[in-house]
Amino acid sequence: MLDERKTAILRAVVQEYIATGQPVGSAHIAHTAGVSVSSATVRNDMSMLEQEGYLVQPHTSAGRIPTDKGYRFFVDTLVTTAQAERVTSEQVGSFFHHSTGRVEELLQKTSGLLTNMTNYAALVVGPAADVATVRSVQIVRLSLHMGTVVVVLSSGVVQSEAIDLDDQLSDAQVAAASAHLNAATYGHVFNQVHLAPSGDAKVDALCSSALSLLVPHQSDANVIVGGAAAMAQAFDAVDVVRSVLQTLEQQYVVVSLVRDVLDRGLSVAIGSEHGVEPLAACSVVVAPVMADGEKLGTVGVLGPTRMNYPQALATVEAVSTQLGRRLADGNYGAVSNG
DSSP, X not given: OOOHHHHHXXXXXXXXXXXXXXXXXXXXXXXXXXXXXXXXXXXXXXXXHHHTTSEEOOTTOSSBEEOHHHHHHHHHTOOXXXXXXXXXXXXXXXXXXXXXXXXXXXXXXXXXXXXXXXXXXXXEEEEEGGGSOEEEEEEEEXXXXXXEEEEEETTSEEEEEEEEOOTTOOHHHHHHHHHHHHHHHBTSOGGGOOOOOOSOHHHHHHHHHHHHHHGGGTTOEEEEEEOHHHHHTTOOOHHHHHHHHHXXXXXXXXXXXHHHHHHTTOSEEEGGGGOOGGGTTEEEEEEEEEETTEEEEEEEEEEESSOOHHHHHHHHHHHHHHHHHHHHHTOSBOEEOO
16 A cells, blocks of 8 residues: 555646646656655655556656556545535536437437546447336237337337238237237336237237247347547547547447446446456446436446546446436436337
């Protein structure tokens, strides 16, 4: 564990490097608030911090920059101010108070909010059907041979699928199938649904067909990555930018990344900590979106390891809280996944 003086010096180096992106020299740190020692003492302590793996000295400069270990220490000892948290919370609260639209639109707007407040890439993983229960299912006849199956989930997502209808089916049988399927699915996730016989073979066949159309989508999740271009400006190396942007285009990588970070009990993964090699120059800050005790998704930001961690943490926490409340309230329109 670092002593108080080395902690103050390391924090000052990290804060200065986050602000400027330039290697930090001992003379500058000696004049920083909270570091009341000589430049020679700071230089000696920075050398010790380098030996211990918290700082590194690029060969092109006499100054030093933080390593992933240095950033980790900074994050783990971070103390956010109540005023900064209040301002962030008020800004996010105002956004959600005035935002209207369907779930998908709300998630898109949330992505924009995260990017606008942090200048980093926004990661928004919306509600997936396999963690949401069924509120209602309807089979609606559109013509003699065609119909649509509409399911409303507890997450607010509305999914619709076209279904072929037997022309021998009466309207009464279609209505009976709709009622039977609704009763069997209400309050369950799809993989828990058990269809008991209704007493009418044609009704049962229609129910089975409708359910089979919906089940393949049960793991679908809205994945929105926004602001990648803005975030890319934080990197100097073109090859790093290309690698980061190509990786963010792969939805399964984004979903796995945020899931793995949360599963490990982390809210911040720095550099190589998250295990995604093409994003080794990046840090990710994530938080689960909870509604009525149910995890409905994740929000986060991804940026360079030289990230403004206090701002990113406060923003992601406030957004996850407000989005969870909004989804729990059900105060939005529906979105079709069909």
